[in-house]
Amino acid sequence: MSKPVAIVTGAGSGIGLAIATHLHSLGYRTVIADMNAESGSAAAASLGPDATFIQTDVSNYRSQALMFKKAFEWGGNRLDFCHANAGIDDRQLLYEDLAEEAAVDEEGLVKPLNTKTMSVNLEAVIQGLWLFKYYVRRSEGPGRGKGKFVATSSSAGLYYMTTNPQYTASKYGVVGLTRAAGPVFAKEGITVNCICPAFIPTNLCPPEMLEVWPKEHITPLSTAVKAIDAFLNDDSMTGQVVELSQENIYFRQMVDWANESQKWIGTESLAIWDKAYAKVHEKKKGTN
Numbered sequence: 001m002s003k004p005v006a007i008v009t010g011a012g013s014g015i016g017l018a019i020a021t022h023l024h025s026l027g028y029r030t031v032i033a034d035m036n037a038e039s040g041s042a043a044a045a046s047l048g049p050d051a052t053f054i055q056t057d058v059s060n061y062r063s064q065a066l067m068f069k070k071a072f073e074w075g076g077n078r079l080d081f082c083h084a085n086a087g088i089d090d091r092q093l094l095y096e097d098l099a100e101e102a103a104v105d106e107e108g109l110v111k112p113l114n115t116k117t118m119s120v121n122l123e124a125v126i127q128g129l130w131l132f133k134y135y136v137r138r139s140e141g142p143g144r145g146k147g148k149f150v151a152t153s154s155s156a157g158l159y160y161m162t163t164n165p166q167y168t169a170s171k172y173g174v175v176g177l178t179r180a181a182g183p184v185f186a187k188e189g190i191t192v193n194c195i196c197p198a199f200i201p202t203n204l205c206p207p208e209m210l211e212v213w214p215k216e217h218i219t220p221l222s223t224a225v226k227a228i229d230a231f232l233n234d235d236s237m238t239g240q241v242v243e244l245s246q247e248n249i250y251f252r253q254m255v256d257w258a259n260e261s262q263k264w265i266g267t268e269s270l271a272i273w274d275k276a277y278a279k280v281h282e283k284k285k286g287t288n
């Protein structure tokens, strides 16, 4: 019987590497998908057989689509698991004030903010889910049509980081995507969940932070592994937003309904939305 196949993005380092290592130890053929060729290939080599590195820039759709195609073929036309984990902090600060010459273009228009963080942390996750669904539906493994998708959000997706407003927005987006798409995909056997880690010392954290950070506020990589195991061990778990802090995982619920009207809109009216949107979506189908 063929082995299950997993893709982990941003697996050259930190959380992604820990999850890829864990999946590999569980018997998954594991794809290390990372932009960094040096750390990515070293990570795949450290795992040994049944691991491969595919260089990918997830913020470039073509690059990510090519990686999924290669991974699917390498896995013997099979895909079972994807952890969309690659992430970066803010590349340009929203609060920044630039001198006139640097701030405006030749037409006198204010130059756009660099929103690379949104592309890597949110758009690439949505495209990753889009690609995952495509290949899972065509998978030739025994679990044909069944798969598990996990995304990495952050504590910043539940609270906020004033130093990184785009990072915060992107991570809230991942939480929203998980909650909206999780229950829908589950109907066909694809689960969608996300993790929201607190502070895990990795290459993402500025060295100045690592030097001064109190030990008692560190979350170990093993807590991320714990959450992944929870998703792996329960096929009905979907749409879950799991906060990771210290040694613990917390299943976080959506905010409370403000009143009965909001509750009705968010629950009972769903059948009306489904009916109305069925027509709208039918009209839009295939128009990209």
Ligand SMILES: NC(=O)c1ccc[n+]([C@@H]2O[C@H](COP(=O)([O-])OP(=O)(O)OC[C@H]3O[C@@H](n4cnc5c(N)ncnc54)[C@H](O)[C@@H]3O)[C@@H](O)[C@H]2O)c1
Pocket (backbone or CB within 6 Å): 009, 010, 011, 012, 013, 014, 015, 016, 033, 034, 035, 036, 039, 056, 057, 058, 059, 085, 086, 087, 088, 120, 121, 152, 153, 154, 155, 196, 197, 198, 199, 200, 201, 202, 203, 204, 205
């Ligand atoms: N470390 C923490 O405290 C913490 C807390 C909350 C959330 N997170 C999230 O965890 C995820 C992993 O981060 P980490 O802490 O392990 O950091 P890390 O820097 O150790 O690892 C991130 C990896 O992603 C790769 N990457 C970056 N941009 C990429 C791109 N465009 N395409 C492909 N690969 C790319 C990097 O090369 C790197 O190997 C991120 O989404 C991050 O936002 C981290």
